[in-house]
Amino acid sequence: xxxxxxxxxxxxxxLEKRAPKLVExxxxxxxxxxxxxxxxxxxxxxxxxxxxxxxAIKYSRRNExxxxxxxxxxxSLEFFSQKTDCSIFAYGSHTKKRPDNLVLGxxxxxxxxxxxxxxxxxxxxxxxFSYDKKIAPHxxxxxxxxxxxxxxxxxxELKQLKEVLTDLFRGEVVENLNLTGLDRAYIxxxxxxxxxxxxxxxxxxxxSGTIVPRIELVEVGPSMDLVxxxxxxxxxxxxxxAMKSSKDxxxxxxxxxxxxxxxxxxxxxxxxxxxxxKKPLPDKSKGVKRERREGKLKKNKExxxxxxxxxxxx
Amino acid sequence: MDTEMDQIYQIDVGNLLAFNPNHRFSSxxxxxxxxxxxxxxEGTKLVQAIADxxxxxxxxxxxxxxxxxxxxxxxxxxxxxxxxxxxxPTKWEEFALKKGIQKRKKDKIVYDETTDKFKxxxxxxxxxxxxxxxxxxxxxxxxxxxxPFAKRLDDKKKRVDKQQKNRLQNLKSAAKAGALPSHVQLxxxxxxxxxxxxxxxxxxxxxxxxxAGLAATSTASxxxxxxxxxxxxxxxxxxxxxxxxxxxxHYGKVDEEKEQTNKVLSKLLSKHSHEILNVGKAxxxxxxxKEKKKSxxxxxxxxxxxxxxxxxYANKAK
Numbered sequence: 001x002x003x004x005x006x007x008x009x010x011x012x013x014x015l016e017k018r019a020p021k022l023v024e025x026x027x028x029x030x031x032x033x034x035x036x037x038x039x040x041x042x043x044x045x046x047x048x049x050x051x052x053x054x055x056a057i058k059y060s061r062r063n064e065x066x067x068x069x070x071x072x073x074x075x076s077l078e079f080f081s082q083k084t085d086c087s088i089f090a091y092g093s094h095t096k097k098r099p100d101n102l103v104l105g106x107x108x109x110x111x112x113x114x115x116x117x118x119x120x121x122x123x124x125x126x127x128x129f130s131y132d133k134k135i136a137p138h139x140x141x142x143x144x145x146x147x148x149x150x151x152x153x154x155x156x157e158l159k160q161l162k163e164v165l166t167d168l169f170r171g172e173v174v175e176n177l178n179l180t181g182l183d184r185a186y187i188x189x190x191x192x193x194x195x196x197x198x199x200x201x202x203x204x205x206x207x208s209g210t211i212v213p214r215i216e217l218v219e220v221g222p223s224m225d226l227v228x229x230x231x232x233x234x235x236x237x238x239x240x241x242a243m244k245s246s247k248d249x250x251x252x253x254x255x256x257x258x259x260x261x262x263x264x265x266x267x268x269x270x271x272x273x274x275x276x277x278k279k280p281l282p283d284k285s286k287g288v289k290r291e292r293r294e295g296k297l298k299k300n301k302e303x304x305x306x307x308x309x310x311x312x313x314x
Numbered sequence: 315m316d317t318e319m320d321q322i323y324q325i326d327v328g329n330l331l332a333f334n335p336n337h338r339f340s341s342x343x344x345x346x347x348x349x350x351x352x353x354x355x356e357g358t359k360l361v362q363a364i365a366d367x368x369x370x371x372x373x374x375x376x377x378x379x380x381x382x383x384x385x386x387x388x389x390x391x392x393x394x395x396x397x398x399x400x401x402x403p404t405k406w407e408e409f410a411l412k413k414g415i416q417k418r419k420k421d422k423i424v425y426d427e428t429t430d431k432f433k434x435x436x437x438x439x440x441x442x443x444x445x446x447x448x449x450x451x452x453x454x455x456x457x458x459x460x461x462p463f464a465k466r467l468d469d470k471k472k473r474v475d476k477q478q479k480n481r482l483q484n485l486k487s488a489a490k491a492g493a494l495p496s497h498v499q500l501x502x503x504x505x506x507x508x509x510x511x512x513x514x515x516x517x518x519x520x521x522x523x524x525x526a527g528l529a530a531t532s533t534a535s536x537x538x539x540x541x542x543x544x545x546x547x548x549x550x551x552x553x554x555x556x557x558x559x560x561x562x563x564h565y566g567k568v569d570e571e572k573e574q575t576n577k578v579l580s581k582l583l584s585k586h587s588h589e590i591l592n593v594g595k596a597x598x599x600x601x602x603x604k605e606k607k608k609s610x611x612x613x614x615x616x617x618x619x620x621x622x623x624x625x626x627y628a629n630k631a632k
Contacts (some may be wrong), residue, residue, distance in 0.1 A: 001486065002501045004500070012497050016496050019398075108393065108394065109395055115432035146357045164393065173329075177384050178382075179373065179379060180369070180380070191339060203361065215358055
């Protein structure tokens with residue numbers, strides 16, 4: 001047995017980034033397709049990649065041996081997930097039985113956690129929308145996500161789709177948000193128990209009387225109808241494990257303070273460099289006799305202390 | 315802030331997520347554009363609801379714009395990897411816990427008594443450097459003939475090897491518990507016995523050079539007239555390597571042949587001649603030779619005559 005450690009700091013940092021942590025990084029998306037894709041499907045995958053630029057990886061080759069819903073067909077996906085450190089994937093395929101098929105899936109520990117298969121209808125590419133370029137959303141901005149319709153609460157497949165879409169569009173979890181950087185929103189509406197209308201809009205902030213601006217949405221991005229086909233829910237045990245979270249926040253290391261039984265709590269203060277060479281010397285004029293010199297020094301001291309007293313009294 | 319709208323919508327500010335569970339589409343299936351329009355207006359209402367709460371948060375001014383602190387998200391989403399597992403304590407940690415040994419922080423600069431200076435603990439010009447010890451006092455337990463300096467180096471090497479072994483054991487037990495540190499990988503370096511592909515041994519630079527040289531000279535003309543590839547170095551000295559000493563001694567220069575023979579002689583006659591010459595064996599050989607001489611030169615110079623063997627065609631010639 002041999003111990004292998006990374007030889008460069010960069011490699012070490014990459015490995016630490018990919019390690020399991022208490023507070024995780026944002027999930028990355030892997031976009032790939034199967035043996036055959038149609039024009040709409042390839043456009044969908046391309047635009048999904050553009051929307052999630054910075055947190056997505058797109059494979060351009062076709063993958064013949066990936067069949068997400070079959071027992072053996074997930075090994076390739078899991079391998080890719082491990083190599084690219086992606087935990088959501090979007091797999092597109094086009095067959096006669098299932099035209100314009102998109103499988104959205106999530107991974108837990110690089111093993112398939114859950115899958116949902118949707119068919120794409122009435123796809124409108126983002127190039128077909130004309131709008132003022134000034135309001136175009138910036139890459140990587142945090143989006144608003146809106147769901148409308150009772151289906152998302154009552155139908156289990158739509159419930160799962162809601163969760164998957166939230167995970168997909170959410171991006172990184174941030175603590176501080178810049179209010180000027182809010183420029184996009186994803187609107188998902190359940191128009192029937194099996195169909196969801198998804199569209200991407202840019203946000204226009206208009207002046208209103210209060211601090212809160214009036215919101216106006218302009219459709220910019222791709223819009224499509226998602227028709228629910230198959231799905232696979234996670235096992236209860238796996239779900240419980242994945243939903244576990246540690247309650248306590250990671251402790252911040254308190255630096256420069258140490259506790260001692262003898263001396264108690266002590267802190268360390270670092271003082272910047274005292275530039276002794278550059279300090280102006282006191283006026284010890286040697287041309288004058290000793291008594292006068294000392295007299296002068298005393299006078300300077302008194303003046304200094306007098307001014308201090310004044311300051312204290314203030 | 316909490317209007318009637320908020321009570322109907324489910325808002326998760328941490329995720330910028332809003333859900334309206336109560337909307338029902340008008341049963342008359344209108345044209346697609348109308349449906350789209352309705353969806354967008356509903357969406358606008360939801361975004362407005364989130365923005366209401368968002369813009370009312372206390373904001374701090376920064377270079378880019380007003381910064382707002384978001385609350386943690388309320389919708390629970392599955393993790394992407396498992397929670398980090400606790401590492402099992404190492405052998406030393408268990409021992410320290412049992413004995414009550416506390417960890418003490420070591421200073422980088424230590425006072426050196428031999429030179430009355432402050433020196434660093436590790437690195438160039440360090441305190442208690444092993445190479446700097448001039449004298450090692452002999453103890454009663456020391457065996458004669460054992461070099462104490464070499465012994466110190468040997469001991470250090472043994473300690474280092476032991477530590478490596480312990481480290482490997484600790485990492486193995488951590489890997490068993492699933493808590494291997496992220497930057498460490500354990501790899502099987504020895505080949506398993508049950509049939510797997512044998513890894514071909516990687517040739518070093520010199521080995522490759524030798525093989526290339528062999529291949530190059532294995533032509534009819536010994537590789538002399540072959541065109542050289544770009545980057546190919548000229549072959550190292552071919553043929554026999556023999557150094558011939560000059561026959562006549564040069565004036566003023568050392569007579570090399572004389573030096574050579576003197577060297578050999580001094581070696582033989584020196585104090586350690588018993589190590590070079592095995593006296594017992596020499597005596598035996600000398601005695602053997604003497605005896606053979608006495609018995610007559612019946613060694614390999616003359617062909618042996620075997621009387622018992624019959625010559626096949628001896629009588630036929632007649």
